[in-house]
Amino acid sequence: MGGRFRHYPRASGTLRRKHPSTRKNHQPMEQVDLVIRARWIVPVEPRGVTLEDHAVAVRDGRIVALAPTGDIEARFSAIRTVDRPHHILLPGLVNAHTHAAMTLFRGMADDIRLEDWLSQHIWPAEGRWASPDFVRDGTNLAIIEMLRGGTTCFQDMYFFPDVVARTAIERHIRAVAGMIVIDMPTAWAADPDEYFSKGIAVHDQYLGHPLVSTTFAPHAPYTISDATFERLRVLADELDTPIHIHLHETRDEIRTAAQNHGHRPLQRLAALGLATPLLTAVHMTQVTPEDIALLAECGASVVHCPESNLKLASGFCPVAELLAAGINVALGTDGAGSNNDLDMFGEMRMAALLGKGIAGNAAAVTAEEALAMATINGARAVGLGDEIGSLVPGKLADLVCVDINEPATQPVHHPISSLVYSACRDQVSDVWVGGHAVLEARRFIDGDTTGIFKRAAAWQRRLAETNA
Amino acid sequence: MGGRFRHYPRASGTLRRKHPSTRKNHQPMEQVDLVIRARWIVPVEPRGVTLEDHAVAVRDGRIVALAPTGDIEARFSAIRTVDRPHHILLPGLVNAHTHAAMTLFRGMADDIRLEDWLSQHIWPAEGRWASPDFVRDGTNLAIIEMLRGGTTCFQDMYFFPDVVARTAIERHIRAVAGMIVIDMPTAWAADPDEYFSKGIAVHDQYLGHPLVSTTFAPHAPYTISDATFERLRVLADELDTPIHIHLHETRDEIRTAAQNHGHRPLQRLAALGLATPLLTAVHMTQVTPEDIALLAECGASVVHCPESNLKLASGFCPVAELLAAGINVALGTDGAGSNNDLDMFGEMRMAALLGKGIAGNAAAVTAEEALAMATINGARAVGLGDEIGSLVPGKLADLVCVDINEPATQPVHHPISSLVYSACRDQVSDVWVGGHAVLEARRFIDGDTTGIFKRAAAWQRRLAETNA
Numbered sequence: 003m004g005g006r007f008r009h010y011p012r013a014s015g016t017l018r019r020k021h022p023s024t025r026k027n028h029q030p031m032e033q034v035d036l037v038i039r040a041r042w043i044v045p046v047e048p049r050g051v052t053l054e055d056h057a058v059a060v061r062d063g064r065i066v067a068l069a070p071t072g073d074i075e076a077r078f079s080a081i082r083t084v085d086r087p088h089h090i091l092l093p094g095l096v097n098a099h100t101h102a103a104m105t106l107f108r109g110m111a112d113d114i115r116l117e118d119w120l121s122q123h124i125w126p127a128e129g130r131w132a133s134p135d136f137v138r139d140g141t142n143l144a145i146i147e148m149l150r151g152g153t154t155c156f157q158d159m160y161f162f163p164d165v166v167a168r169t170a171i172e173r174h175i176r177a178v179a180g181m182i183v184i185d186m187p188t189a190w191a192a193d194p195d196e197y198f199s200k201g202i203a204v205h206d207q208y209l210g211h212p213l214v215s216t217t218f219a220p221h222a223p224y225t226i227s228d229a230t231f232e233r234l235r236v237l238a239d240e241l242d243t244p245i246h247i248h249l250h251e252t253r254d255e256i257r258t259a260a261q262n263h264g265h266r267p268l269q270r271l272a273a274l275g276l277a278t279p280l281l282t283a284v285h286m287t288q289v290t291p292e293d294i295a296l297l298a299e300c301g302a303s304v305v306h307c308p309e310s311n312l313k314l315a316s317g318f319c320p321v322a323e324l325l326a327a328g329i330n331v332a333l334g335t336d337g338a339g340s341n342n343d344l345d346m347f348g349e350m351r352m353a354a355l356l357g358k359g360i361a362g363n364a365a366a367v368t369a370e371e372a373l374a375m376a377t378i379n380g381a382r383a384v385g386l387g388d389e390i391g392s393l394v395p396g397k398l399a400d401l402v403c404v405d406i407n408e409p410a411t412q413p414v415h416h417p418i419s420s421l422v423y424s425a426c427r428d429q430v431s432d433v434w435v436g437g438h439a440v441l442e443a444r445r446f447i448d449g450d451t452t453g454i455f456k457r458a459a460a461w462q463r464r465l466a467e468t469n470a
Numbered sequence: 471m472g473g474r475f476r477h478y479p480r481a482s483g484t485l486r487r488k489h490p491s492t493r494k495n496h497q498p499m500e501q502v503d504l505v506i507r508a509r510w511i512v513p514v515e516p517r518g519v520t521l522e523d524h525a526v527a528v529r530d531g532r533i534v535a536l537a538p539t540g541d542i543e544a545r546f547s548a549i550r551t552v553d554r555p556h557h558i559l560l561p562g563l564v565n566a567h568t569h570a571a572m573t574l575f576r577g578m579a580d581d582i583r584l585e586d587w588l589s590q591h592i593w594p595a596e597g598r599w600a601s602p603d604f605v606r607d608g609t610n611l612a613i614i615e616m617l618r619g620g621t622t623c624f625q626d627m628y629f630f631p632d633v634v635a636r637t638a639i640e641r642h643i644r645a646v647a648g649m650i651v652i653d654m655p656t657a658w659a660a661d662p663d664e665y666f667s668k669g670i671a672v673h674d675q676y677l678g679h680p681l682v683s684t685t686f687a688p689h690a691p692y693t694i695s696d697a698t699f700e701r702l703r704v705l706a707d708e709l710d711t712p713i714h715i716h717l718h719e720t721r722d723e724i725r726t727a728a729q730n731h732g733h734r735p736l737q738r739l740a741a742l743g744l745a746t747p748l749l750t751a752v753h754m755t756q757v758t759p760e761d762i763a764l765l766a767e768c769g770a771s772v773v774h775c776p777e778s779n780l781k782l783a784s785g786f787c788p789v790a791e792l793l794a795a796g797i798n799v800a801l802g803t804d805g806a807g808s809n810n811d812l813d814m815f816g817e818m819r820m821a822a823l824l825g826k827g828i829a830g831n832a833a834a835v836t837a838e839e840a841l842a843m844a845t846i847n848g849a850r851a852v853g854l855g856d857e858i859g860s861l862v863p864g865k866l867a868d869l870v871c872v873d874i875n876e877p878a879t880q881p882v883h884h885p886i887s888s889l890v891y892s893a894c895r896d897q898v899s900d901v902w903v904g905g906h907a908v909l910e911a912r913r914f915i916d917g918d919t920t921g922i923f924k925r926a927a928a929w930q931r932r933l934a935e936t937n938a
């Protein structure tokens with residue numbers, strides 16, 4: 003990744019080079035790559051803080067300092083300085099659960115029951131079409147959607163994680179590629195042996211890569227045998243790699259598990275030794291007090307996917323109760339087939355609003371909590387809590403500016419409220435991943451999106467013909 | 471309004487004048503003001519229909535024809551033709567319940583219980599600041615937010631409806647100004663007599679106005695006496711004017727009503743003769759089967775405000791059940807103090823998603839139903855069902871284009887799904903109200919927003935000082 007800028011567009015009036023004559027003193031200054039000054043900075047850590055008249059200095063892809071603008075200007079000489087006078091600067095958002103390639107299914111099958119959605123639409127389409135090309139084209143579309151909307155890191159669960167990793171690197175987004183495991187043959191692998199060996203090959207290939215890491219991604223308790231889970235536990239411990247799994251998504255899942263295993267799925271995982279801080283339970287719409295106690299005790303994370311849970315009528319995740327128990331709750335969009343977008347601003351707002359409705363308490367799931375869920379909690383869930391998710395010196399410079407100078411975000415009483423309750427994804431103006439600028443003044447720096455849209459349209463026609 | 475264009479910006483490449491040489495035949499052609507050709511047209515009536523390669527012809531502010539593009543071009547000669555090649559054209563959205571001026575309270579007091587929100591923040595701020603200037607500045611901000619996001623008509627409930635009406639006309643949005651009634655003195659009126667006389671003066675002043683109409687806006691059952699309701703019934707019948715009222719918003723309201731009146735509030739209104747097709751019940755989060763039967767029988771409308779209901783943890787409106795009973799359900803944002811935006815795209819998506827979650831049925835509240843709620847159902851609720859809400863020849867040309875050529879709305883399997891589940895308010899590219907263009911290529915045609923933002927910021931400082 004290197005954190006060095008490959009592009010220095012000069013057209014924008016917001017860029018300027020610092021000349022020696024503008025320096026405030028004559029002390030030797032530290033050279034940095036980038037200084038960003040924004041009207042407000044929300045570092046996420048410490049929680050609830052909003053800084054005014056501050057700036058961030060970036061060198062070699064990492065945050066060097068966050069301090070009052072005067073101090074930053076006195077201390078650093080920047081190759082590039084960016085002024086964002088009516089913007090909020092915040093950490094890039096972390097989409098802790100998605101199936102990126104499923105953007106190609108966006109809007110293909112809505113307003114139908116989950117079982118019909120899966121059995122009559124998604125599974126047949128995947129059986130016929132899931133291929134490296136499909137995953138590349140769908141993931142490309144997902145990535146430009148996510149970057150455009152301020153998401154700088156996503157955790158994926160899909161076939162061909164090698165293609166996901168390669169595509170993420172090409173487009174310069176941070177990806178946590180899921181080593182998918184499922185006890186049935188697919189285009190990616192024929193049996194558990196092959197899932198594990200191909201997954202671990204991806205893990206090994208990207209070990210230490212600045213943009214890509216890997217986690218285990220067993221599909222769900224009802225598609226994974228005890229033997230496969232046991233193998234997974236040994237490997238996850240050995241590689242110290244998180245495991246994310248669809249868990250307690252629907253009432254049916256709980257009922258079937260009770261019939262087949264005599265346990266709730268979370269209890270079964272615990273019995274198999276998988277209830278550890280490496281576990282990330284995605285969905286958790288069916289939750290008892292015992293489930294909460296177990297999650298809290300073992301230090302697992304939960305990924306809440308509120309829009310998908312509503313759209314598929316799966317149930318309600320009791321977010322306020324999970325947070326009160328000290329559980330790390332992150333946010334995910336799930337795939338665009340059941341959402342139908344990858345908009346983490348939408349998901350933040352939904353988490354805060356729905357969390358209050360479900361708790362019956364307007365003080366539950368505050369804007370600050372929702373923002374933490376979409377940033378630092380997501381970073382922790384995907385194993386990158388020390389690297390991203392907050393604006394702390396030493397962390398990677400995954401940064402987002404949101405332009406607040408729009409009718410829906412005026413006036414500004416509290417910037418964090420503006421971000422969570424009023425801003426929309428299209429107000430994201432600038433995005434840096436590891437200090438590398440990918441979006442500037444609402445435009446992609448690298449290339450255009452026409453080719454990606456054309457390929458998506460071609461898939462739409464192909465899918466429509468098959469579905470017809 | 472006049473339906474005539476006051477502006478003919480010439481810079482855009484999408485505009486062109488039709489020259490005689492481009493005509494397809496030599497029949498005498500009908501002259502119209504405007505032809506809009508869009509990739510897709512969603513007329514809302516008939517329900518669920520999407521037209522391709524169609525165009526709309528507009529004359530004197532009304533829709534003259536909606537037909538295949540070739541037919542429109544053969545029949546009409548347009549002063550102006552607008553091409554929108556990757557857009558969806560749909561009726562302007564109808565925000566059936568808001569308190570426009572409360573945009574100035576946006577984000578002032580979040581994440582607190584309803585009773586504290588009202589008694590410690592909103593009521594003191596209104597008591598101190600509500601004035602014609604406050605209402606003008608807040609309503610101006612609300613209007614540019616609504617137009618920017620594709621809302622062409624709003625029904626308002628606030629003090630100084632005369633200022634609301636005047637501001638709406640200045641900015642060329644369609645307004646249904648609420649003649650507010652509340653059994654307590656405010657800056658607008660001292661007692662029921664004054665509320666009625668000032669309200670009816672506004673009604674009379676704008677009778678027959680092309681942009682402004684009026685409805686009665688009694689605040690809520692717990693702030694209105696039986697005597698005031700009786701007077702309201704007589705006046706509403708006499709003027710044939712709809713009545714919209716906050717109804718069954720919270721459990722507390724129901725409990726208090728049972729203690730004070732021995733009835734649920736809806737039953738009390740029925741006993742007072744107010745349960746008629748003129749009634750619009752806003753919120754209805756506390757609903758029994760008897761309530762549903764009564765609403766259906768009397769032909770009243772409901773305005774669902776899902777984001778506000780969640781944010782204040784008021785309860786859940788059973789939208790799927792109301793629709794199944796044949797009740798006309800419209801959508802409203804409520805005020806920006808409890809939302810915190812006036813985004814009807816957000817409200818449509820929320821209605822469809824939350825409606826499924828609450829019904830426990832992924833097939834409930836379809837995209838088509840949510841779109842109808844935000845357009846034709848809203849038009850009917852505010853008494854304008856024959857004039858707006860669908861693209862039918864003879865109706866007013868309140869039109870919106872949404873640019874679908876963005877990552878989050880590609881590919882397009884079903885355009886109505888794209889509108890409801892994937893599009894965001896900022897993708898609205900063009901807005902016409904009564905055939906008059908107010909937004910073009912995402913920019914306001916008349917003036918800029920700087921002055922409105924500055925006045926909003928000044929109110930924010932004033933409010934922060936008082937609140938501190």
